[in-house]
Amino acid sequence: MTTSTTPRSAARLGRALDAPGSSERLQAVLAAGTMPEPGFVDILVARCGVEPDFYVRDMLTWALTRHPADVTVPLLLDEVRAGSTQARSQALHTLSKVGDPRGWRAVTTAVLQDPDDDVARAAWRTAVVLVPDGAEAGLAATLATQLGRGGRDVRLSLSRAMAGLGDAAEAVLAEAATRGGVEARIHAVATRRLLGDPDEAFDASVFEARRIVALMDAPEPDAPGPDAPPVDQPPDGGARADR
Template sequence: MTNPHITESPVQHISHHDSRPSPKTESVVAALSSSNPQQRLQAALSVGTTAERSHLGALVQRCRYEPDFFVRDMLTWAITRMPAEEAVPALIVELSSDVPQAQSQALHTLSKIGDPRSWSAMSPENIGDKLIAHSDTEVARSAWRAAVALVPGDDRETLALSLVTQLGRGDMDTQKSLSRAIVSLGEDLVSVLDERLQAEEETVQTHALATRDMFTDPDAGFAHALSEAKRVVALGSEASA
């Protein structure tokens, strides 16, 4: 289905004097936990449409375990409708979760919100390096995409140097995702690949070469760049044998 666009309608501000969940909040939690994915989708849509901040916690919590892609996407949309000053801190807490899906969904949602405050948690010197090198591929890929979306201009090189440590990792889709993230930081940073081009591991060397080619010819596509890089590395190995 086509995801709804974020509207510019003002968020309704509601004061709450009782910290206990209201019956309405409890009904939202129940609807978001329905066994029927269509009902969960409709619940997330309704919560995002009303944008009542009291439901933020239920949305974030559901992101940890929601199995359906389309429902997760709707949950993300609903969270982006909430006040950023509340949504961003709640999502940053999820970055330290021991549930990988909670981390990947939080990263994805933070990138959609685009609030500059998110970078304080995402920067490599804080938790960013752990997320960029996360053992769970989906978390790592979400971290790559979120980092390049949120990084301030002055921190691009620091981020690029962190990203290149992951060259050679995973299957073609994973490598393509990383290359795109690195290239999106700007062609003035192509030199961050130099050391990896001399790596002993052929997979790292090949991936670095393919990424460099994407800097110079982004229209060629990653599959073509990787195939050409493998050929060049193989020829180099034969020559030095």
């Protein structure tokens, strides 16, 4: 249960989060989530943007989910709009864990196409969690603009997000498989395969997708000319080779 915050407890949390040891910071965030107080939220959100340790950042997200969404969501939306790269990525991730529908306001086309891979990947995951009913097809169309982007991990994140949209992504992926650049088409085909068989490994899907796209792009064999002999007869009109 959230209680009122005393200036002393908020100051103590701020000092603890500046400790040089990650284990000390982890314990401080754990305590803040175990005994949440309204005055902790600003401090926790601010720390998300500068905390270097992955496990502490993950605990910061957990601690924020322990506080009322009415307090956390507005601050997280502000971070997505104006924070540093790390702050934006972590705020998006936290919004997905909070799960409040108001978090959908952070999922703009600009953030889904953000040039920073960490921000974009967090946005893709968050979008699939928060997408309202009826908006799935539009989200899939926006995500499809990112097909072929980045390296393996970035593409895997996008494929998982699109697969999470289920049937809403199928038509978009089918069209993307036949149009645009080669890498985007390969990515679309690989994602369609994952949609049909979630147990297939991503690398295997990409390997098979490359083969499929190569076959799609292969030139058709030249048609035989009007003077060419029928394919089931030898060139001399049927003379046997043993004569």
